[in-house]
Amino acid sequence: MKLKRGHSLPDADHVVRYVPWTRLLRDEDDKVLGLLLQAFQLRDGESSLSVNWLEYLNSDKSTNLAECVKAFRRVYKCGTKSGYAVASVGNVKAVFVRKQRVVRIVYEPSPNNKAHSAIHAKINDDLALLDELGGEFYKEFHFNSKFP
Amino acid sequence: MSSNLQAVAIKPSVAASLFYMRQPFVPASFVAEGPLSTQFRAEQEPALSEATLKIWKKIANLRIPTRPSMFEAVAQSKGIKEMLFDATAEVKVLTSRVAMYLEPTWRNKLFAQIDSLHDADEWEHGDKPLQRDSFVTFLKAICDIKPERRPGLGLTHNGRLIAAWTKGASRLTIEFHPGNRVRWVISRTVDNESEQFAGDTNVSRLRTSLQPYKPEEWFAA
Numbered sequence: 001m002k003l004k005r006g007h008s009l010p011d012a013d014h015v016v017r018y019v020p021w022t023r024l025l026r027d028e029d030d031k032v033l034g035l036l037l038q039a040f041q042l043r044d045g046e047s048s049l050s051v052n053w054l055e056y057l058n059s060d061k062s063t064n065l066a067e068c069v070k071a072f073r074r075v076y077k078c079g080t081k082s083g084y085a086v087a088s089v090g091n092v093k094a095v096f097v098r099k100q101r102v103v104r105i106v107y108e109p110s111p112n113n114k115a116h117s118a119i120h121a122k123i124n125d126d127l128a129l130l131d132e133l134g135g136e137f138y139k140e141f142h143f144n145s146k147f148p
Numbered sequence: 149m150s151s152n153l154q155a156v157a158i159k160p161s162v163a164a165s166l167f168y169m170r171q172p173f174v175p176a177s178f179v180a181e182g183p184l185s186t187q188f189r190a191e192q193e194p195a196l197s198e199a200t201l202k203i204w205k206k207i208a209n210l211r212i213p214t215r216p217s218m219f220e221a222v223a224q225s226k227g228i229k230e231m232l233f234d235a236t237a238e239v240k241v242l243t244s245r246v247a248m249y250l251e252p253t254w255r256n257k258l259f260a261q262i263d264s265l266h267d268a269d270e271w272e273h274g275d276k277p278l279q280r281d282s283f284v285t286f287l288k289a290i291c292d293i294k295p296e297r298r299p300g301l302g303l304t305h306n307g308r309l310i311a312a313w314t315k316g317a318s319r320l321t322i323e324f325h326p327g328n329r330v331r332w333v334i335s336r337t338v339d340n341e342s343e344q345f346a347g348d349t350n351v352s353r354l355r356t357s358l359q360p361y362k363p364e365e366w367f368a369a
Contacts, residue, residue, distance in 0.1 A: 023304075127331060
């Protein structure tokens with residue numbers, strides 16, 4: 001499926017969020033238990049959450065995910081202990097609907113990342129929403145070390 | 149002392165401790181945050197125990213020889229490894245000065261977790277290392293709450309420490325800000341439905357604000 005810039009991603013498709021080591025929820029022994037809500041906080045100057053559109057390539061899931069990882073590695077450090085969290089667009093939007101927040105998940109390719117997309121919503125002040133978002137994204141999580 | 153102090157009837161020893169806590173964490177040449185009367189209007193919480201206040205006074209009185217602006221400028225010119233080493237060394241020095249209030253095993257585990265957070269091989273460009281004012285707020289919280297269970301630690305992109313306690317499907321996440329502020333979130337699953345509660349308060353009120361949610365679920369061994 002081809003989308004134009006600015007168009008919403010289909011609810012049935014998925015987005016992938018890169019999560020660095022310091023934003024993973026751990027126990028005292030550094031065993032990973034989930035995602036911290038801070039993995040979804042916007043940095044100063046950011047207006048949206050960066051994600052990748054998993055189905056951009058329209059191939060099988062394994063190939064799509066490997067390509068997403070390659071794209072992330074061009075932008076981020078991606079240490080072995082960091083990872084990638086996958087969530088369905090529809091389920092992400094449902095989190096915002098439950099919290100009565102407006103959200104748009106749109107396709108926004110960049111020169112070095114054709115699958116780049118963005119979650120547009122005012123969320124930094126709503127810790128409960130960010131926490132629930134973390135729970136949704138952690139349902140499918142892959143460590144960077146898994147990918148060659 | 150202003151009439152505001154007399155109205156709330158705070159003991160002078162408590163007043164002195166609260167005054168020290170509201171001082172910026174910088175060498176003595178820097179100006180205090182505000183007049184004492186203003187600080188007290190803001191600090192009208194239930195009085196903490198004398199023991200806790202004594203600890204907090206000690207934390208607040210820690211002096212760092214390097215000015216914040218100088219530290220940041222030097223950090224930009226150093227490599228990442230040196231920057232991370234300096235940041236972790238600084239908070240370890242802070243911790244050692246109140247070490248008598250922390251069990252040795254707690255302290256050693258804390259140092260290991262801080263090192264893990266500042267692993268150069270995992271460090272993302274643009275992130276800030278642990279900021280000392282955030283760590284001071286964390287120390288105050290730990291010295292007051294005295295949790296038996298240790299939290300997992302994390303770090304925001306701008307260097308604020310995160311502590312998270314997890315028990316099954318429920319968790320308590322606390323973010324420690326400069327100026328004695330904390331933001332916390334509780335997440336639980338009840339009857340297959342998730343529920344969240346959040347708060348934003350002064351660290352002196354953290355224990356009180358968590359009480360309705362039975363925090364012993366996370367803090368007790």
